[in-house]
Amino acid sequence: GESVGLHLPTLSVQEGDNSIINCAYSNSASDYFIWYKQESGKGPQFIIDIRSNMDKRQGQRVTVLLNKTVKHLSLQIAATQPGDSAVYFCAETPYNNNDMRFGAGTRLTVKP
Amino acid sequence: KAGVTQTPRYLIKTRGQQVTLSCSPISGHRSVSWYQQTPGQGLQFLFEYFSETQRNKGNFPGRFSGRQFSNSRSEMNVSTLELGDSALYLCASSPIPDRSSTEAFFGQGTRLTVV
Numbered sequence: 001g002e003s004v005g006l007h008l009p010t011l012s013v014q015e016g017d018n019s020i021i022n023c024a025y026s027n028s029a030s031d032y033f034i035w036y037k038q039e040s041g042k043g044p045q046f047i048i049d050i051r052s053n054m055d056k057r058q059g060q061r062v063t064v065l066l067n068k069t070v071k072h073l074s075l076q077i078a079a080t081q082p083g084d085s086a087v088y089f090c091a092e093t094p095y096n097n098n099d100m101r102f103g104a105g106t107r108l109t110v111k112p
Numbered sequence: 113k114a115g116v117t118q119t120p121r122y123l124i125k126t127r128g129q130q131v132t133l134s135c136s137p138i139s140g141h142r143s144v145s146w147y148q149q150t151p152g153q154g155l156q157f158l159f160e161y162f163s164e165t166q167r168n169k170g171n172f173p174g175r176f177s178g179r180q181f182s183n184s185r186s187e188m189n190v191s192t193l194e195l196g197d198s199a200l201y202l203c204a205s206s207p208i209p210d211r212s213s214t215e216a217f218f219g220q221g222t223r224l225t226v227v
Contacts, residue, residue, distance in 0.1 A: 034215065036218075041220070042220055043116070043204075043218030043219050043220050044155070044202070044204075044218045045218070046216070046217070049215060089154075089155065098143055098145045098160045098168070098204070098206055099160060099168045100147075100157060100216070102154055102155035102156075103154070104154050105154060105155075
């Protein structure tokens with residue numbers, strides 16, 4: 001996912017619903033994929049990661065799915081809460097360095 | 113355990129000036145990476161330092177430079193500031209420069225405005 005300019009893709013969900021945020025990545029050599037959450041006025045915060053030798057990984061209320069065939073990554077948030085409202089970024093990197101390439105981000109808004 | 117600390121939080125500079133931003137990583141972390149975040153270009157990698165050496169560099173002009181000290185604290189410098197350098201500059205620290213163990217932790221960033 002490359003930057004698409006000033007307007008981020010947005011996702012609006014009702015509190016309690018499940019959210020799915022998608023990301024397309026470009027580098028087939030990337031070995032490590034990460035999801036970050038960024039709230040207003042704060043730096044990105046790690047949510048969950050997945051290595052390229054996996055296709056699914058679960059955390060607390062979050063699941064990341066990786067489809068290497070179509071270079072697609074998704075983040076599923078179960079029972080979305082107002083505190084989940086933020087911009088979510090996917091990032092890709094080779095395994096052995098910290099040079100992360102970020103997607104444009106998706107703004108998630110949770111309606112009470 | 114204290115998080116990543118970036119100073120200053122906000123900065124206003126004039127075109128043509130230079131600026132130095134500081135990042136103190138989490139205690140024990142030895143890898144520091146810098147990112148620029150703008151509405152137009154999103155989050156872009158600037159460079160990474162480990163053991164006082166630049167390990168990786170993104171696609172930014174030579175006006176952007178950095179260094180790391182023996183205590184792992186890092187600074188980045190931007191010379192001859194341009195209006196387009198206005199951005200949130202983020203620093204991330206990791207224990208070691210690979211993904212074998214853990215994720216990168218970001219600071220709150222320094223908001224630079226060039227006028």
